[in-house]
Amino acid sequence: MEAMTPVKEGDVTSPPIRPSPDLLERTRAMGEASAAACYGCKKCSNGCPLTFAMDLHPYQVVRYVQLGLWQRLKNCRTIWICASCHTCLTRCPNQVDLPRLMDVLKQMVLAEGAPVSEERVLLFHRLFLDEVLKRGKVFEGGLMGRYLFKTDGPFSPAARKNAVLGWQMFKRGRIKLLPQGTRDRRWLKALRRAGQGGGS
């Protein structure tokens, strides 16, 4: 038998994976069962416009779900970078609903309280959803202001740049100064209550 040569750093084969059906079960319980149907053709990843910014390719996300590798998935950027453009699902020969799977994984990360790799993406989603659940409609000006305040701060270069852009928009009559909402708002209270705990 050939003598084993020592492997170089970065070339180490990972320890054997012990597949577990756990993640398939959990995603199915959250209403997304299609991951099991993937046979690894990678059409999703070939057509994805955002792979350049992802740390896992979309097919790897599905594969890791199949294998139950939660530790590798929960910190990944990919689930937050996906823009839900639906190119993958549209071309998938097995109708694996990747955008929905990415959403389910995001919600699992949040339910676990695990750190989120793309904090700004999460923050924007949170502030947007807060707006919707408060008034029933989104007030774009308020949303942008709150987002900038919580990220770069009101006196940052980013805020200055956005102020310039905001002024350009204002001059063109595209900034509304007061928020609007739905007239009926009783249903919103019920929706906020249902969402506590992360939704499903």
Place this chain on the structure above:
Amino acid sequence: MRAVGFYPGCSLEATARDYMESVKGAAELLDLELVEVPDWNCCGASAAHSLDHRASLNLAARNLALAQKGPQPVVVPCALCFNRLKAGQHELAGGRELLLPEIKAMGADFAAPEIVELNTFLTSPRMIDLAEAGKKRDLTGLRPAVYYGCQGQRPPAVTGHPAHENPMGIDRLLRALGAEVVDWPFKTDCCGASHAIARPDLVHALVGRLYERALERGANCLVTGCQMCQANLDMYQEEIAAGLQREVYLPVFYFTELLGLALGHQQTNAWLGRHMVSPARLLEQSGLNL
């Protein structure tokens, strides 16, 4: 005059005011009465489906219940709102377990409203005939690359779009109006949508690709039927061009604005004046100045 339902969505009440005004203008020109869905709410957009599936479904369900009351079809100018309403219908056909009692009590047949993306509705053969009949001038000199984006087409099982990889509606309309529409392969590629705020770098990379391919094909403007696409293509053009190290001058029209231009709507100039990239130079070169 024919009455149709109308679900404008939040952006059209503010940052996409140019789109709203031109949609109303196009409706006047084509003898349509837009009847707004009473007390409609936000579709929840990416935020709701990313963070709270139940909220996303209930937001769609309430809109569908309200949309059922008015004239049909219900036309939707925003691609994402359209997608969320259709996705809601798709899911509700399989069950209503996630609906709140308050929403369920609206007692609606959620499958009943006929939800149609505005650009699909306004580019039917009949509408194109109407537009052509009302044409005051040809859009000669405009070489648009039409950019449809993602959410109006995909996934086709939800949207019902008959040509999701190569939509042609706006292309046909603009050809009928005399524009020299260019064929290009990035019609339905993603612009990055709401990442514009949290990850503008991603939007710049995606939009940069769109500019380069449109210019390669000889386009001198872009045309969209979605205010998210329009914003991403129009608002950061100077910055993205600097990153590409080339000059980019591609005014980004709504298809409804070009309807106004060709059919002679008096307000067209005001709509176009709200853009960041002014189309004045292009229109002057094409002899289309107002």
